[in-house]
Amino acid sequence: MNAQLYLRRSMLALGVAGLVAGGVYAQSSDPTPQQQDIRSDKKDIRQDRKDLTKDRANRNADQHDINKDRRDLNKDRVDRNKDQRDINKDKLELRRDDAKYGVNSAQAQADRKDLRADRVDRNKDQRDINKDKRDLHKDRRDLRHDHHGKKRNSQT
Numbered sequence: 001m002n003a004q005l006y007l008r009r010s011m012l013a014l015g016v017a018g019l020v021a022g023g024v025y026a027q028s029s030d031p032t033p034q035q036q037d038i039r040s041d042k043k044d045i046r047q048d049r050k051d052l053t054k055d056r057a058n059r060n061a062d063q064h065d066i067n068k069d070r071r072d073l074n075k076d077r078v079d080r081n082k083d084q085r086d087i088n089k090d091k092l093e094l095r096r097d098d099a100k101y102g103v104n105s106a107q108a109q110a111d112r113k114d115l116r117a118d119r120v121d122r123n124k125d126q127r128d129i130n131k132d133k134r135d136l137h138k139d140r141r142d143l144r145h146d147h148h149g150k151k152r153n154s155q156t
Contacts, residue, residue, distance in 0.1 A: 014028055014079045014152055055146055056144075057141055058146045059146045061145060061149060062142045062143040062146055063143060065138060065139040065142075066136060066139045066143060069135045069136040070136060072128075072132045072135075073099055073132040073133065073136060076125050076128040076129045076132055077129060079121075079128075080122055080125035080126055080129060083121045083122035083125055085117050086114075086118040086121075087115060087118045087119060087122060090111055090114045090115040091115060093111045093114075093118055094108060094111040094112060094115060097111050117144075126134075153156060
């Protein structure tokens with residue numbers, strides 16, 4: 001019995017000594033390669049979360065720009081169509097005044113002036129439409145690149 005008791009106590013002492021040694025080793029100042037990998041992985045995860053937050057903000061800003069460009073484009077189209085109707089109306093009035101008062105009459109000259117101003121307005125609106133289309137296309141491209149995580153070739 002004494003041998004069995006002695007063997008149990010020595011095994012218990014050996015187990016406790018192993019636990020103490022393991023605790024001391026775990027608290028050593030030199031990290032193991034596995035601990036270094038875990039630290040670098042945690043750092044990478046934090047950086048990735050920051051990047052995802054920035055990407056989400058970029059996507060939201062791009063979507064906001066797209067919505068704004070769509071509204072601008074629609075307003076410009078409404079303006080252009082209104083100007084085109086004014087042009088058509090002025091053409092009709094010019095033909096009537098030419099027939100009624102003559103080609104060089106004051107009424108015909110005023111109609112020509114109105115017609116010229118309406119064409120200028122329509123052309124400005126068309127340029128605005130073209131610019132808004134380019135902006136919309138660029139914003140959609142940016143959104144697509146942000147969504148797929150690609151880098152943009154050009155910064156604006």
